[in-house]
Amino acid sequence: MEEKEYIALEHIKKLLKDNVIPPLEGELAELPLLQDIHNDLKAIREITYSFSMGDLSPTIKVRGIIPGCLKTLQAHLRHMIWQVQMVEQGDFVQQVQFLGEFSTAFNSMVRQFDATLKTLKQKEEALTALADSLRNEVTNRDSAVEALRESESQFKYLASHDPLTGAMNRRSFMDRAIIELAASINHNTPCSLAMMDIDHFKHFNDTYGHQAGDEALRHVVTIISSLLRKNDFLGRYGGEEFIFYFSHVDKNTSIAIAERVREAIAGTPVQLKSGPTPISASFGIATFQDENSEEKNDLETCIHYADIALYQAKKGGRNKVVCFSKEMAEV
Numbered sequence: 001m002e003e004k005e006y007i008a009l010e011h012i013k014k015l016l017k018d019n020v021i022p023p024l025e026g027e028l029a030e031l032p033l034l035q036d037i038h039n040d041l042k043a044i045r046e047i048t049y050s051f052s053m054g055d056l057s058p059t060i061k062v063r064g065i066i067p068g069c070l071k072t073l074q075a076h077l078r079h080m081i082w083q084v085q086m087v088e089q090g091d092f093v094q095q096v097q098f099l100g101e102f103s104t105a106f107n108s109m110v111r112q113f114d115a116t117l118k119t120l121k122q123k124e125e126a127l128t129a130l131a132d133s134l135r136n137e138v139t140n141r142d143s144a145v146e147a148l149r150e151s152e153s154q155f156k157y158l159a160s161h162d163p164l165t166g167a168m169n170r171r172s173f174m175d176r177a178i179i180e181l182a183a184s185i186n187h188n189t190p191c192s193l194a195m196m197d198i199d200h201f202k203h204f205n206d207t208y209g210h211q212a213g214d215e216a217l218r219h220v221v222t223i224i225s226s227l228l229r230k231n232d233f234l235g236r237y238g239g240e241e242f243i244f245y246f247s248h249v250d251k252n253t254s255i256a257i258a259e260r261v262r263e264a265i266a267g268t269p270v271q272l273k274s275g276p277t278p279i280s281a282s283f284g285i286a287t288f289q290d291e292n293s294e295e296k297n298d299l300e301t302c303i304h305y306a307d308i309a310l311y312q313a314k315k316g317g318r319n320k321v322v323c324f325s326k327e328m329a330e331v
Contacts, residue, residue, distance in 0.1 A: 173235025192254035284310025
């Protein structure tokens with residue numbers, strides 16, 4: 001073997017094995033075949049190095065079996081990258097068929113991803129259904145609790161109020177009046193009770209009918225409720241008779257309140273089907289802790305005195321307000 005051929009083979013060996021590409025110079029640069037081999041191997045080295053660093057972008061212009069294999073590998077790897085991107089987006093039908101054991105591992109991994117995500121989706125759907133069920137149960141429970149509260153509130157109202165007029169019934173009025181009276185006595189503040197009776201109510205019922213009588217009762221309570229002060233309250237004592245509690249008032253103020261109510265009733269006819277129908281009421285008042293009156297420190301006594309005053313109002317011609325005095329009890 002000639003020396004020049006040996007040097008050429010050494011150069012090719014260096015191209016294949018050395019880390020640094022040897023320069024083609026001197027007599028070697030004058031050999032056309034060696035120049036072609038040098039350029040091809042140099043290009044193959046650069047392409048292979050790019051692939052090893054993860055860069056699949058180089059364009060392979062060299063021809064031959066090795067460059068052809070590199071082109072095929074480049075195409076496969078690019079396609080595999082695309083498949084991985086599809087898997088990342090949730091496409092689990094992707095399968096790799098050209099990388100042997102890697103293909104088997106990749107395909108198995110994709111199947112596991114698919115199975116795991118399907119399981120998670122089923123669990124998510126089950127949890128969503130459970131959450132919806134719980135929300136519905138909570139909503140139903142809250143609705144039931146609210147309905148129970150409303151029912152309880154309505155029951156308490158019905159138990160303490162007259163169903164026809166909406167005024168407090170006799171029992172609930174008496175219970176509250178006892179409490180208010182005790183507070184008034186403890187604080188030495190005046191208060192009053194008033195008994196009211198609708199004038200000639202039996203005649204009104206006989207003339208216009210009981211439905212008209214019910215309407216008259218509701219009409220009167222509506223008027224009274226609009227005129228009472230915040231701390232005053234009203235009860236239906238029985239039939240057409242009503243009872244008032246006036247808080248923190250002396251005799252004169254009690255009379256003024258009752259007169260205002262009396263005038264409003266007398267001045268506002270009941271609207272019946274037959275037309276506006278006048279109505280009136282009589283009032284009897286008894287006061288507690290009033291310096292101008294006899295002290296009366298129990299509820300029953302005060303109601304009795306108010307009833308005596310009411311009798312005097314009716315006896316005196318009705319549509320009047322009369323306040324109890326000691327002389328009335330002596331009659």
